[in-house]
Amino acid sequence: EVQLVQSGAEVKNSGESLKISCKGSGYTFTSYWIGWVRQMPGKGLEWMGIIFPRDSDTRYSPSFQGQVTISVDKSISTTYVQWSTLKASDTAMYYCARPASGPYYFDHWGQGTLVTVSS
Amino acid sequence: DIVMTQSPESLAVSLGERATINCRSSQSVLYSSDNRNYLAWYQQKPGQPPKVVIYWASTRESGVPDRFSGSGSETDFTLTITSLQAEDVAVYYCQQYYASPYTFGRGTKVEIK
Numbered sequence: 001e002v003q004l005v006q007s008g009a010e011v012k013n014s015g016e017s018l019k020i021s022c023k024g025s026g027y028t029f030t031s032y033w034i035g036w037v038r039q040m041p042g043k044g045l046e047w048m049g050i051i052f053p054r055d056s057d058t059r060y061s062p063s064f065q066g067q068v069t070i071s072v073d074k075s076i077s078t079t080y081v082q083w084s085t086l087k088a089s090d091t092a093m094y095y096c097a098r099p100a101s102g103p104y105y106f107d108h109w110g111q112g113t114l115v116t117v118s119s
Numbered sequence: 120d121i122v123m124t125q126s127p128e129s130l131a132v133s134l135g136e137r138a139t140i141n142c143r144s145s146q147s148v149l150y151s152s153d154n155r156n157y158l159a160w161y162q163q164k165p166g167q168p169p170k171v172v173i174y175w176a177s178t179r180e181s182g183v184p185d186r187f188s189g190s191g192s193e194t195d196f197t198l199t200i201t202s203l204q205a206e207d208v209a210v211y212y213c214q215q216y217y218a219s220p221y222t223f224g225r226g227t228k229v230e231i232k
Contacts, residue, residue: 035221037169045161045169045212045223061220062120095168104216105159107180109168 002026004034004096004110012086014119019082022096022110029077030054033103036070036081039112040092048094050103051079059103088119121145121215125224131232138200140227142213147193150217157217160189160198162209163226169212173198205231 007021022034035050049060053072060070069082083090094113097106122145132138140160148157156176161169171180173189176196186201200207208231213224 037223044210044226045163045214047214047221047223050219050221059219061222063220097168099216100174103219103221104157105171105174105214106161106169107171107174109170112168 002098002108004098004108006094006096006110006113009114009116011116011118014086014088014117016086016117017082017084018086018115019080020094020113020115021078021080023076023078024098025077027098030074032101033099034072034079035097035099035103035106036068036079037095037097037106038064038092039095048081050099052103053077053079086115086117088117090115091117120220121148121218121222123213123215123222123224125211125213125227127227128225129228129230131230132200132203133232134205135202136232138203138207138229140198140211140213140229142191142196142198142224144194144196144215144217148215148217149193156192156196157215158189158191158196159214159216161212161214161223162207163212164209172211200229203229203231 036048038046048064051058072079096110098108100107158176160173163169177189210226
C-alpha cells in the first residue's frame with residue numbers, strides 16, 4: 001500500500017527556519033515524482049513544486065521559487081520543504097502528494113502538516 | 120502560468136439532483152502528440168486531503184462512483200455529479216498538468232439544498 005506520512009504540526013515565530021518532511025513507502029520511491037501543495041486557512045489549493053527523487057530534478061511554481069526549498073533524501077525515502085525565514089503568511093496546511101505517473105495528477109496524498117507562524 | 124477559472128464558486132443542489140461544475144483554462148491543455156487533455160478533478164472534504172476523482176479530463180479514478188463524470192476538451196471542462204448524494208458535499212478543484220506550474224482552480228463548494 002502506498003503511504004505518504006508527513007511530519008507533525010509546527011508552531012513557529014516569524015523569522016525562524018523550518019523543515020517539514022514527507023516519507024514515502026509501499027512503492028519504489030525513486031521512480032515517482034513527489035509534489036507539495038499549500039492550502040492557506042479557508043482557501044484553495046496551490047501547487048508549490050515537485051521533485052523527482054532519482055535525480056533531484058525540481059520544478060517550482062514561480063510563486064514559491066526562492067521562498068522555499070524542496071529537497072530529497074533517497075536513503076530514507078523522504079522529501080522536504082524548507083523555509084529559511086518564516087513569515088506569518090506561511091501559515092497553512094502543507095500536503096505532499098505523489099502523481100500516478102510523470103509529474104502529473106496526484107493520486108496519493110499525505111495527511112498534511114499544519115504550519116502556524118506567529119508574528 | 121495557466122490560469123484555471125472555475126464556476127460557480129458555490130452550488131446548492133437537492134439530493135438526487137444534478138450538480139455541474141465548470142472549469143476553463145487560459146490556454147489549451149490538450150497535448151496534440153497523445154490527444155489527451157491534461158486535466159484532473161479533485162474532491163476535498165473538510166479536514167481531509169484532496170482525492171482525485173477524474174483524470175485525463177474524463178477518466179474516473181478507481182473506486183469513484185459512476186455518478187461522477189468529466190467532459191470537455193482544450194480549454195473548457197465540466198465535472199458532473201448526477202444524483203447528488205450527501206457524501207458528495209465537498210469542495211471540488213480542477214487542475215491542469217499540461218505545463219508547470221500545474222495550477223489548480225479556486226474551487227467550487229457543493230452543498231445540499
